[in-house]
Structure formats: C-alpha cells, structure tokens
Amino acid sequence: MKLILKVLILCAFFGGLGGASSALASDAPPQQGKSATATVALNKDAVCTKCHDESETKPILAIYQTKHGVKADSRTPSCQSCHGDSDKHLHGDPKQKGRASPDILFGTKRATSGSYAPTEVKVQNAACLTCHDEDLNRTHWDGGQHQVNDVACASCHEIHNAHDKVRERKTQTQVCFACHKEQRADTHKISTHPIDANKVICSDCHNPHGSAGPKLLKKNTVNETCFTCHAEKRGPFLFEHQPVNEDCTNCHTPHGSNITPLLKDRPPFLCDECHDGPHNSRQPYGTGAAGIQGGLLPVAAPNNNAVGRSCMNCHVMVHGTNSPAGAFLHR
Template identity: 40%
Template sequence: MRAAVLLAWCLWGCGVATAVCAADEAQDPSASCVRCHAPLGQPDLKQGAHTVHREARGSGCTSCHGPSVSHANKPPGAARRAPPDRQFGGSTPPAEQSGVCLACHRGNSRHALWPGSAHETANVACTDCHRLHAAEDAVLTRQAEPQACAGCHREQQAKFRKAFRHPLPEGAMGCSDCHAVHGSAGPKLVRRDSTNATCHGCHADKRGPFVQPHEPVMDDCATCHDPHGSSVTGMLRVRMPLLCQQCHTPHVAGGVGALGGQRGVYTPAVPGGTPLVTGQSNGKNVVTMWQGRSCMNCHVQIHGSNNPAAGPLLLR
C-alpha cells in the first residue's frame, strides 16, 4: 500500500514537472536547449548578451539557430538527433552566418558599413571573431582584442614586438581604437574618413593648420610613420636622413650645380656643370649628412610651423 502511494506521488510529481517544463518551453522556446547543453559544460548559456533568457528581445537560442524542433526532440525511430536548423561554422557560407547576426545588428550604426567592407569581402564571419556562448565576449576587451586580430594579421602582430610602437601589448589601447572592424568609409578600415583624421584623435598637436605646412604631413601620416611599429625612433618607416631623402635631394659637398642650384644643395650635373658628388667627396657634405645625422637637428618643426620666420624650411 505504501509503495503504491509513493508511486502515485512520483507519477503526479513528474506530471506536474513535465507540465511546468512544457509551459516554460512554450513561453521560452530556448529553455529546452539548456536541458542538454548547460550540463555539457556550457553554463554561460544562462548569462551574457545571447542567452536563453533573452528570447523576448530576440536573442535566445532559437533566434539564431531556428526552432530546431527535430534537434530538440529526436523523432521516434531516428538513428541520430538532427542538427539545428541553422549552423555556424563548417560548410555554412560566411555570408549566411553573418546574415543571422545582421538580422538584429544591422540597425546598429557600428555595423551599418559592414556590407562591402574589407572583412565582409574577405569572407570573415561574425563567429570567426566573436564567441556568442560566452558570458563575456573576450574580443570586446582591449587585452584580448589584439590576439584575436593577430589570428589573421600576423605581419602587424610582429611589428608590435618592435622597439617603437603603440602600447597594444600593455593593454593601453586596442586595434579598434584606430580601426572600425565592422566597416569604415576610410582606408584600411580606419575609424574616421582618413588616416590623418584617425591619428589626430590622439595626436591633436599635429593637426594644424600651420602657417608653414609640411605637405606629406597634411597628406598622410603613414607616409613617414608605420603605425603598427618600427625599429626606428618615432615609429618612422626609415631612419633619418634616408627618410627625408626619399622626397628631398640630399645635401652634398659645396659648389653650385649646373642648373643654378643653391650652394651645398644637390642639383643634377649635366655636361658643363660641376659634379657635386665625386670619388673624393665620399658622398658627404660639410656636416656629414650622409653619416647618419638627422635632418631634424635643424628642421625641428617637421610637422609644420606657425612661426613665419621659420619659412618653408621648418627651422626652429
């Protein structure tokens, strides 16, 4: 008799529990996912931005993976459980994967330029960078973001190990401080419309306008600087004076060139002119500019000057 009563209570309790579960799943279709996936080492399904408790706002399990009825409840006689209606990774095209995310995130201004962006055209899917089942997406932190980007951008990662660089390894800034990874109107996915405008966000003292501007500075900071890191002080692409001599003809031994050039300044020698660099001059001038001296010893205001007396030479 006692066993019969106990069995009746158990059956009644199971019936109530089943009814409660059915009611919960009817209200929150993603609740059934937790029954299997949470015990399998995915407790974060109950936390974070994409969870079973966010079904009402459209970011629960079924919002991304579809109803997946045959996956949640294996049909009788089926050899194995069917996969979810929508899968991420594997053979699913990246555009199809990202399309699921854009169904919610397209209205966000940060993702408005994703179509046609460098990452989109390179077939990068949202899930290649983001971890949606985690309580906190690591790529959204400055400390973890550079490592996530380095998975593809190996060359840039190597440059950040050079002596002169931006402080990414220290966690003081991240890649997204300069790059709009979801799309940009500027080159190289820079945050603003140009490289210079992006750099001036931190280096406002180099913005100008100047009374005496330096044309390459006004054009593109990356003409002289490597923003990811360099072995040369100031993150310059090449050491002085070789950097300046990529645009400016070098100073050499004195004399006046055939084209009436200024004394001490190189002008091409032509028949009848005075050769300014000879075997005797050793390719250097009176201040041994070719021996590694810096042009900035004299041309101090290299980014531009507001001193009318400095003239176009950008002197002190």
C-alpha cells in the same frame, strides 16, 4: 450633533471613492511581469538546454551571463532565434543517419561545433544582423574587407562566453592577431604604439564592422584617425609639409618600426625619397677620400647633411610651423 453628522458624511463619501477605485483596479487586465516573461523564455530555451547543459565542452549555459541571456527583457533572443527551429535536430530525420545538424550552426572551419560542419558564413551573419543591423557601427558592413572575405561574426565573437575576448581591452588584440600576423610582429619592434600594454588597442583606430575610410579606419582618412590622439600635429600651420597633409603613413608605419619614432626609414634616406639631390652643391654628398692618413687609410669626409640626425639637425618642426623663419626651422 452637527459635527458628528459632518464626519459621518465625509466617511461615507471617501469610502465610496475607495470602492470605486477598487472596482476599477479589479476590472483592469493583469500585467505580465518580468518574472513571467523570463519564465516563458526559459521554458522555450529548455527544449535545447535539457541536452545542452553544464556538461558541454563549451560553456553553453554561460550565455545567461551575457546580454543575450537577460530573459527578463522581451527583446532577448531565444536559442531558436539564432539557431532556427531545428526540427530535424530535435526529432530526427528518417533520411539521415544519426542526429541532424541544427538549422544554423555558428563557427568556422577552424573551430567547428562538435562533429557538424558550420553553416555558410552568409547565413550565419544574416542571423546576427537580424538584430544587429541598426547600430551605426555596422552601417558599412556590406562591402567591407571582413564581409568581402567571408569573415563570420563567430570568427571573432564568442556569444556563449561570459567574457567575449574581442570586446575586452586586455584580450582584443589576441583575437585580431590570430589573422593579422604581420601586425603582431610589428608590435614587437623597437618603436611601437603601447599595444602590448593595452593602452592602445585595434578598435581605437579601426572599425572591424566596416568603414567609409581606408583600412577599416574609424575616421574617413588616415590623418583624421591619427589626429584623434596627435592633435598637436593637426595644424593649420603657416608653413606646412605636404606629405604630412596628405597621409601620415608617407613617413610612419603605425603598428611598429625598428626606427623611432615609427619611421619607415632613417633620415636622411627617408627625406631623400622626396628631396633628392645634394642639399649643398658646394660639398660632396656622402663620403669620399680626402687624403691619406698614415699612408694607409683614406680619411672620410662625409657631408654634414648625411650624418647624425641629418635633416633633423635643422628642420625640427617637420609636421609644420608658424615660425617666421619658415621651412620648419623653428626649434
């Protein structure tokens, strides 16, 4: 009997706890799930998507395949977040013939949306930077070359496309070369970085959203950017070559050249830009007549310093060396 009584007391005790927990659960406010958040967001977008549907020439609804279309995330913008409330576009404007343009229309003069002219670039970019202003990659946007030259975000990015070309390695260079045609031509020269093979792309070296360095480089200097890959040229060396320490582009052109390896000119002419005058004063520099061969043609007597690999025949380590021989003579 005592055992049965103890069991009944324990059952009553735990039953009371269960009832209390049930009461607490019933008093708690219901939480809004992700599905409810998505439903509210989609209903808000429906004001636009009831007309701008899959029949559009541009893939408008493909935005739901991008980060801008993840409606279960409360941070995801709606159509109105970017394009404005656009009341006149929705309900008409008695002062205007036909349907009015949305408050903010993205695009450029080269690629407008429908028959409407795109909104001013500053207004377009301000709409994007409302959300994309805290990323460190855009710290130097104001004052950068693209911002100063009124390049719109929509000039490079395709927000409604599931595959934004400028964000994918295979297609990024196509977007950049649409404006930078000189660099496109350089990539087809004999000596170049493997840009066409997509092993090196523009954003590996440049930050299009602004930079503290020159030419929108990701690092503060040209050399720092080059040393990201070419670490063996960094040094420090016992015997250093001053032009190398100053700027790699003193000798190299990074996008492509007809002289390997990416040189701006052929040695010894490249070297002569700084090291002028004969290397050995006992020999004539260049070519000259040293006699008559067969009584008809002059015999060329070129200086050894001006033929073949010229300076590089001896000065192999032009980027610097720790060899006791010094003067970049180490082989």
